Amino acid sequence: MSEFRFEISAADGAARTGAIRTPRGDIRTPAFMPVGTAGSVKAMLPESVRETGADIILGNTYHLMLRPGAERVARLGGLHKFCGWEQPILTDSGGFQVMSLAQLRKITEEGVRFRSHIDGAEEFLSPERAMEIQGLLDSDIRMVLDECPAFGASEAEIEKSLALSMRWAARSKAAFGGGGACFGIVQGGVFPNLRERSAVELQAIDFDGYAVGGLAVGEGQSAMFETLEATVPHLPTDKPRYLMGVGKPDDIVGSVLRGIDMFDCVLPTRSGRNGQAFTWQGTLNLRNARHAEDTAPIDANCRCPACRKFTRAYLHHAVKANEIIASMLLTWHNLSFYQDLMTALREAVAAGRLASFARDFLGRYRAAVEEPEK
């Protein structure tokens, strides 16, 4: 993988900043990856996603394999060309979505048999097929297929699931055809001994990066942070560490403090479509009546179109009237906020002042979260 390099330029405690070099461009770390589930970061044009500062987006193998189909995307020239995003793309394995189908899937040693949520067709995902699909999509970072046990499973259940995930990780790596990077996924629930075992076993397989999976599923922030503290020290320092599916701004700050380099989450896009806006002082719910005649922008210092050109009063109206422009503007703002946060984190790590940055940020941010009105 000579074309895929992780260069750390500065460290501050457990945190680091640097860049992942890929043939399609650099990914500045710590990095936040907007989620482009089915070939689109919802309500955004690719050039607008890039304008927010994103270096990489995420595509969901589960959605793309069902529609338009991996072979079709390959015939059309790969996912980048198909969806108009030239920078790096990370694809997940599809496992997380498939596992959440609950009544619709059956897990065996070989893989997962499931029914499509679109047309009910029977589908099959194995470690080998997950890697094949990601190769057809031509993504830059590909994830091993793993089992994702539900939160609340016993230690014995998690241990059994972990063993399967580690066998699948080895099969995934063996099936990985190159042309990108391949990341392993540490599992083990909230059990430090299982997390350590998983980290060690994955390194024996040897991946280009290591993700922490199975968190942000209901365990709470302090259990998540404790699990990171029990996991990160067992991961190599010279490979990127990716916390999957996380998270809220304060989750991200706390995880960077604990050595995480990469994040993805639907929160800025999904909550944008639901009227929520992130600011340095906390979240706003634009649906609430108190914004109806507020001529201030969401954030006077933000450079996104929502803040440069529109008032909270207009956004309130657009949210209430279900105008698509509300989703467009609030998504753009939230993705800008997330990228600005990542820039601030990178600068704080580079300057050796991450602890004070985090303290200041969390003091302001947690103080003001606006709930929707009843």
Next chain:
Amino acid sequence: MSEFRFEISAADGAARTGAIRTPRGDIRTPAFMPVGTAGSVKAMLPESVRETGADIILGNTYHLMLRPGAERVARLGGLHKFCGWEQPILTDSGGFQVMSLAQLRKITEEGVRFRSHIDGAEEFLSPERAMEIQGLLDSDIRMVLDECPAFGASEAEIEKSLALSMRWAARSKAAFGGGGACFGIVQGGVFPNLRERSAVELQAIDFDGYAVGGLAVGEGQSAMFETLEATVPHLPTDKPRYLMGVGKPDDIVGSVLRGIDMFDCVLPTRSGRNGQAFTWQGTLNLRNARHAEDTAPIDANCRCPACRKFTRAYLHHAVKANEIIASMLLTWHNLSFYQDLMTALREAVAAGRLASFARDFLGRYRAAVEEPEK
């Protein structure tokens, strides 16, 4: 109304081209006005609407009076500032939407009492209130309140309705407070004598422009064209003529041939949200399976983002997957097409070759309209 001037620079048969000069900018005619119902041209940012070539947009009084409310818009600085569109805005009177509420409204000499489709609240619209609302919105062109009889009404019913509309037109003009232009609306169904009477009576009141209302409601294109031929000769040549709610590209070409200067229609925006794309050869339905692996753009000569950066295959996928980007891109394309059509019409009139342009256009355009698959 010295600030509102209509300057005709060339004529070709009944058709003319020129510009309406307003304090907020020039409106090149023949003009197409995208519909921004509730303070947003759906799925578009205002700057993108402007990029397509639009000089003016339309706002719906009915929607805006109910939400966010005309007084609120006035407190927020007027509709232009509120919705981020600096160029001219035409507002309708709200009559058309109110009349279509059928069971929810009651028409008297005084005005229309109706119930809001949003919260069921009782509302009232009179000629005076319609003008007051449009003044609060601070629109550049304001329309009189008129009654809109359903298609199929008898001549006697239309005549009775027309008489009310003419009394309301006089009251509207009397209530018009200036600060913009005020247009009358010719009614009279498909009856030439009633259309003529309406045109004559409106000129006695004296308006800045004259709209033709009550068409495109089911009478068919040839009856619409015949009605225009029976109406336009009775309108003054030195004032803009506006055909309300029209229409399909071939409706617009045929109406320009018959002397119309202004159009508005939800077709490009609404059909864009429904997977339909306009081209010079006819319409495409991107939902249809034949586009699934077509790597061509909608139109190789179009300069909109949908055509410059995306394939029909991607748009097909985005439509099928209900991705918001499908609405964004297809709306942008359709509005670009409509503005390109208006530019071509203006150039053809200026060059004295409108008849041959229309013949060529209609020959190609009507040949290919793609219906959705069953």
